[in-house]
Amino acid sequence: MPRWLRQPLVHAYGREAVTAIEAVQAVAPPLDITPRGTVLPEGEVLPTGSIRLRDAGQVSALPGYDSGDWWVQDAAAALAARMLAVVPGEKVLDLCAAPGGKTLQLAAAGADVTALDISEPRMSRVAENLARTGLTAQLVVADALHWTPDGLFDAVLLDAPCSATGTIRRHPELPFLKDGSELAELTALQAALLDRALGFLKPGGRLVFCTCSLLPDEGEAQLTAALARHPGLTVLRPALPGIDPAWITPEGGLRLRPDYWADKGGMDGFFMTCLQKGA
Numbered sequence: 001m002p003r004w005l006r007q008p009l010v011h012a013y014g015r016e017a018v019t020a021i022e023a024v025q026a027v028a029p030p031l032d033i034t035p036r037g038t039v040l041p042e043g044e045v046l047p048t049g050s051i052r053l054r055d056a057g058q059v060s061a062l063p064g065y066d067s068g069d070w071w072v073q074d075a076a077a078a079l080a081a082r083m084l085a086v087v088p089g090e091k092v093l094d095l096c097a098a099p100g101g102k103t104l105q106l107a108a109a110g111a112d113v114t115a116l117d118i119s120e121p122r123m124s125r126v127a128e129n130l131a132r133t134g135l136t137a138q139l140v141v142a143d144a145l146h147w148t149p150d151g152l153f154d155a156v157l158l159d160a161p162c163s164a165t166g167t168i169r170r171h172p173e174l175p176f177l178k179d180g181s182e183l184a185e186l187t188a189l190q191a192a193l194l195d196r197a198l199g200f201l202k203p204g205g206r207l208v209f210c211t212c213s214l215l216p217d218e219g220e221a222q223l224t225a226a227l228a229r230h231p232g233l234t235v236l237r238p239a240l241p242g243i244d245p246a247w248i249t250p251e252g253g254l255r256l257r258p259d260y261w262a263d264k265g266g267m268d269g270f271f272m273t274c275l276q277k278g279a
Helices: 003-013 015-025 078-084 101-108 120-133 183-199 220-229
Strands: 031-035 051-053 070-072 091-095 112-117 138-141 153-159 201-211 234-236 254-256 270-276
Touching: 003 015, 031 101, 070 101, 070 120, 078 101, 078 153, 078 201, 078 254, 078 270, 091 101, 091 183, 101 112, 101 120, 101 153, 112 120, 120 138, 153 183, 183 201, 183 220, 201 220, 220 270
Parallel strands: 091 112, 091 153, 112 138, 153 201
Antiparallel strands: 031 051, 031 070, 201 270, 234 270, 254 270
């Protein structure tokens, strides 16, 4: 990794961990899918319930694709919707929803889902995935900072725009297209979106905030700052199957790194946290 990225990661996780992250990033990643139906390609069932495929080949030719029995979604990314723990009938907002893996998870769980994204072309992919899987959600193309819903939601999932430094094993060119200069703008946007998302919640409602970033400024620091800005918030510690307790941060967030499950092919880097609004 270039210095602008490697240096803060060494500071956050130590040299040994960063070397392990780089080793995973140097290998072509396997393909993870989130199962919904019974027609599934053969693969390794991961501790968290995702299925990992080696040498998958053409995705659309795999068994169960056309029937919508599964969709492609990294095992780490799949944990954000699970952390929200929606129950059937709950009114849920998926912010920054495209390409739609989390929308599909929420709809499959029986939630009444509104999926919002600023990009119309990317939202067309969400519509395609919903059609293929036979799931339903209300799709909204809008800027979350200027959009006003008709009513409040039981739960909100905010997968905020970020540096995407957790996805380098799938996008190895990424750290060389950036230099870190965009971070201040991104972290300000994340904080603004988080505050806005909390305003969409009913009293007692839940918000999962996540970023596919390895940088603590886009994760742990956002949680600390949000708790300081909103004294009524409570962190709901993750209690998900397959999660190593060591991945849970002191404040109760979930820090995922590419070197976790290194022997299985690793995972994307994420930070995610579930916050409950005061009643």
